[in-house]
Amino acid sequence: MKTMNTTLRCSLALVALAAFCPMLALAQAPPRFYWKSLAGANAVPVIYQDISGNSNPLDPAHVVSPEANIDAEVVTVGVAKMLPLFDRTATIALLETMGRMSSTIEAGGKTASESARGYGDPMLEFGINLVGPSAIMGIPDMMRYEPKFSLDLIADVFFPVGEYDSERALNIGQNRWYGRVGAPVVWQLGAWVPGQRTTLETVPSLWLFDDNTDYLGETLSTDPMFQLESHLTRDLAVTHWASLDATWMTGGASTVGDGEEGDATDTLGLGFTLGYQVNDNLAFTFGYMSTVNDSDPGDLQMDGFRVSLTYGWHKVIEGSKRLSEGH
Amino acid sequence: MNKTLSLVRRCLLMAAVAAMVSPGAAGAANPEAGSKGRRPNIIILLGDDLGFSDMGAFGGEIKTPNLDALAADGVRFTQFYTHASCSPTRSMLLSGVDTHRNGLGNMSEWTAPNQMGKPGYEGNLSRSVATLPQLLKDSGYHTYMVGKWHMGKAPDLIPAARGFERDFSLLDGAGSYWDMLNFTANTPVSLYTEDGRYLTKLPKNYYATETYTDKMISFIEANRGDGKPFFAYVAHQAPHDPYHLPRGERNGYVGQYDKGWDAVRAERLQRQKEMGIMPKDATLAERMWFVPDPTLLAPAASAMLGRKMELYAGMVENMDRHIGRLVNYLKKIGEYENTIFITFGDNGAEGTDLFEMIAGTPGTKNYLYASIAWSQNHINSWGDPHSYVGYGPMWAQVSMTPFSQYKGYFAEGGIRNALIVSGPIVKRAKGSINTAGYAHVADIMPTLLEVAGARYPETINGAKAPPLIGKSWVNMLAGKEDTPRSSKDYTAWEVFGNRAVRQGDWKIRWQYKPYGTETWELFNLAQDVAEHHDLAATQPEKVKELVALWDEYAKENNVILPNRVMAEGMVRKMPERFPVEAGFPPLMTSKQFVPPADMMADPKP
Numbered sequence A: 001m002k003t004m005n006t007t008l009r010c011s012l013a014l015v016a017l018a019a020f021c022p023m024l025a026l027a028q029a030p031p032r033f034y035w036k037s038l039a040g041a042n043a044v045p046v047i048y049q050d051i052s053g054n055s056n057p058l059d060p061a062h063v064v065s066p067e068a069n070i071d072a073e074v075v076t077v078g079v080a081k082m083l084p085l086f087d088r089t090a091t092i093a094l095l096e097t098m099g100r101m102s103s104t105i106e107a108g109g110k111t112a113s114e115s116a117r118g119y120g121d122p123m124l125e126f127g128i129n130l131v132g133p134s135a136i137m138g139i140p141d142m143m144r145y146e147p148k149f150s151l152d153l154i155a156d157v158f159f160p161v162g163e164y165d166s167e168r169a170l171n172i173g174q175n176r177w178y179g180r181v182g183a184p185v186v187w188q189l190g191a192w193v194p195g196q197r198t199t200l201e202t203v204p205s206l207w208l209f210d211d212n213t214d215y216l217g218e219t220l221s222t223d224p225m226f227q228l229e230s231h232l233t234r235d236l237a238v239t240h241w242a243s244l245d246a247t248w249m250t251g252g253a254s255t256v257g258d259g260e261e262g263d264a265t266d267t268l269g270l271g272f273t274l275g276y277q278v279n280d281n282l283a284f285t286f287g288y289m290s291t292v293n294d295s296d297p298g299d300l301q302m303d304g305f306r307v308s309l310t311y312g313w314h315k316v317i318e319g320s321k322r323l324s325e326g327h
Numbered sequence B: 001m002n003k004t005l006s007l008v009r010r011c012l013l014m015a016a017v018a019a020m021v022s023p024g025a026a027g028a029a030n031p032e033a034g035s036k037g038r039r040p041n042i043i044i045l046l047g048d049d050l051g052f053s054d055m056g057a058f059g060g061e062i063k064t065p066n067l068d069a070l071a072a073d074g075v076r077f078t079q080f081y082t083h084a085s086c087s088p089t090r091s092m093l094l095s096g097v098d099t100h101r102n103g104l105g106n107m108s109e110w111t112a113p114n115q116m117g118k119p120g121y122e123g124n125l126s127r128s129v130a131t132l133p134q135l136l137k138d139s140g141y142h143t144y145m146v147g148k149w150h151m152g153k154a155p156d157l158i159p160a161a162r163g164f165e166r167d168f169s170l171l172d173g174a175g176s177y178w179d180m181l182n183f184t185a186n187t188p189v190s191l192y193t194e195d196g197r198y199l200t201k202l203p204k205n206y207y208a209t210e211t212y213t214d215k216m217i218s219f220i221e222a223n224r225g226d227g228k229p230f231f232a233y234v235a236h237q238a239p240h241d242p243y244h245l246p247r248g249e250r251n252g253y254v255g256q257y258d259k260g261w262d263a264v265r266a267e268r269l270q271r272q273k274e275m276g277i278m279p280k281d282a283t284l285a286e287r288m289w290f291v292p293d294p295t296l297l298a299p300a301a302s303a304m305l306g307r308k309m310e311l312y313a314g315m316v317e318n319m320d321r322h323i324g325r326l327v328n329y330l331k332k333i334g335e336y337e338n339t340i341f342i343t344f345g346d347n348g349a350e351g352t353d354l355f356e357m358i359a360g361t362p363g364t365k366n367y368l369y370a371s372i373a374w375s376q377n378h379i380n381s382w383g384d385p386h387s388y389v390g391y392g393p394m395w396a397q398v399s400m401t402p403f404s405q406y407k408g409y410f411a412e413g414g415i416r417n418a419l420i421v422s423g424p425i426v427k428r429a430k431g432s433i434n435t436a437g438y439a440h441v442a443d444i445m446p447t448l449l450e451v452a453g454a455r456y457p458e459t460i461n462g463a464k465a466p467p468l469i470g471k472s473w474v475n476m477l478a479g480k481e482d483t484p485r486s487s488k489d490y491t492a493w494e495v496f497g498n499r500a501v502r503q504g505d506w507k508i509r510w511q512y513k514p515y516g517t518e519t520w521e522l523f524n525l526a527q528d529v530a531e532h533h534d535l536a537a538t539q540p541e542k543v544k545e546l547v548a549l550w551d552e553y554a555k556e557n558n559v560i561l562p563n564r565v566m567a568e569g570m571v572r573k574m575p576e577r578f579p580v581e582a583g584f585p586p587l588m589t590s591k592q593f594v595p596p597a598d599m600m601a602d603p604k605p
Helices: A002-017 A139-144 A315-324 B002-021 B031-036 B065-073 B086-095 B132-138 B208-223 B261-275 B299-332 B354-359 B365-373 B392-399 B441-452 B540-556
Strands: A042-053 A068-085 A088-107 A110-119 A123-131 A149-158 A178-182 A185-188 A198-209 A212-215 A218-222 A225-235 A240-251 A254-256 A265-277 A282-291 A302-313 B041-047 B075-081 B142-148 B166-170 B192-194 B230-235 B339-345 B416-422 B432-434 B490-495 B498-503 B506-510 B520-524
Touching (some): A302 A315, B041 B299, B041 B441, B065 B299, B086 B132, B086 B441, B132 B230, B142 B208, B166 B208, B208 B299, B299 B392, B339 B441, B498 B540, B506 B540, B520 B540
Parallel strands (some): B041 B339, B142 B166, B142 B230
Antiparallel strands (some): A042 A068, A042 A302, A068 A088, A178 A198, A225 A240, A265 A282, B166 B192, B490 B498
């Protein structure tokens, strides 16, 4: 029965790990996001990020302002749930970002500053596994879960209801519909044993943007953008893990009004994440990522620290805990 | 015994004649084989803790095509007896002498204070007995061994010193399949020998079952073509716990055992009846009183416990695969047809939690050692190095379907095992099942000596050789008789203070509580193979008759009942014993009552 407890703990850990935790701007999904959990599992992430750069970190189009220095402190909270759909694991998540940003632009010896605060555009994500283990319907399935090779399909939609001021270049909300479709892949490398797990995750995705018809009185249009995220993760111990993170973005040239089309981005970001399973329900991560091919003034320059806490639960497991604790 | 002895004497005589004619091959010629060609090769395939019903040929659902093929090519026996634990069985296999005379009167791990230093209780295969490999080697056989020895570690006790010309052997009773890790803080390293030298390390890419097979093939290959037959003792470690298994072979049975042990036992018994392994009226022994009703378990518990059986099944299948490699090699070199295969498990399946016994007490040295060396206990690491999984009493009972109890005890589940014999000495119908052949592991020595034309010595190291207790199977295998034992012959066993006697269809057993009653129990195996009904109270004369045989056996073999036993304190540690009856209590087993649909209604406002 000791082993049974260990497995239940593992199941709980996975519930918590599977919570949604987007890294704004440079990486949309954290390491281990596409691991699957028990159907009916819930997660609530709280993510704090401190980001600096020459672009609005909340705008995935990454319109670069070469002379700008933008600092953002934002928190994202949300809720995610795993559901079975056609015997596959489906995930539905709703997230809302809030916080403050300020920018300083130095040009021609003059300094201009701007700031924004409030709520950003909420995002709804739907994902479903296409290739890989069937939906995890009970603890036995959870015990037997190994991603091996998994392929998902995801769709993210951002709703243009965040705070927006058309007189400002810097906004929390983006005043347009946008989102992405992607095909996350998880490769399990070796044993699936807590303390020994290694995975390579890649998320190719295509971003699509509607026009912002009220961007400083003009129309902001952005071409589609391709993004490829990768995470090589490895357990350091049963409750500790680390990952090397990379993201590459290309495309997404923006045009304001009738002006010339801007430069398409071609940005590579590298970073790392450290994860710690605090207890059966709570997971903690700390991460850092920075653009690396950013020596030219027109390149996207951005880096950010991220701290996340994710609380996960499932009614069966919570009930078992109540019984075992004698409540 | 008289008939066997006369055959042995005749062989002796013939061997002596042959020796005079050809001094260089003393005792080498079997008269029959000599006239028709080479004497047969002999391979003993021993599964460690392999259960009676595990092989497909004995009703198991585990995929064992290679063992089944041997059964289809030979004959199966359903009344074959080993001892209740491993080294006693092995000692009788290789000496033909009763355990209390051959040094394994008790396992070395449990030698009682009053047995210490007494002849017959050395805890290893005594130097005062002749060994089968030595006698076969003397008669011109190559003698090879791979796998588990467990009958002594000192230089004069290892396989090379006991008659094996080539060997690759694990000297301990168990250990890791991946490396030299053993179980206790005091003996953390498993000892291995290769050709009589103690190994400092294991070969690259070592995995026990695979390496043993590779080594055996290499031994045979090295001397192939020199005209001499070989005796190969393939003493697989598998499927003894810990269930170490290559990663790619762990998932062949996923979910198959979630249905629980009762259901799997019922399925196995049904197949056994259809195959003729068990009589149509056979019933399952009762589930051990402390084993839960699997239908009451939560799915997670079923899956967790089922996983252990999945791994065990994988172990058996893996062993079968490697046995298949050996068989195919023999076919390839043209030796298969001239090879006798004798296949069986060394005792009942293991239902005792060995790991818990060793390392289950926090604060002990063994617990600390296990936390370092044996703590990979996540379900997904089961099978890896440093993991320890055994499947427990519930699945051991499955392996011993339909019998009661398991390894270590003297219900049929502890001592009765599946036996397959194939090869040129078998003249019975291929694929037949002999349900009448009352056979014993000690029979193998006289059988093979007769087959090889080898002789059993009258003296060993100047002392009179202890008597062989077995009966040759040669006539039985030739179809000239159904059983090597008459109604007067009997067999008796004792280890850990538990004991039993069987004569004809009758059996008495005395076992410590709670597995026994600490009185003699009496069973009629022809009518009650699962030992449901203790007839001691109604047939006291039969008990008396068999107890007299026990007394005779104990006296002849210098049985010293141990004054300290594994069972001490067990009554206090285990749940109180009550009968297990299906469906009781209804509180737990009754189903939801569903009213007639036309009487269902919503509440009135």
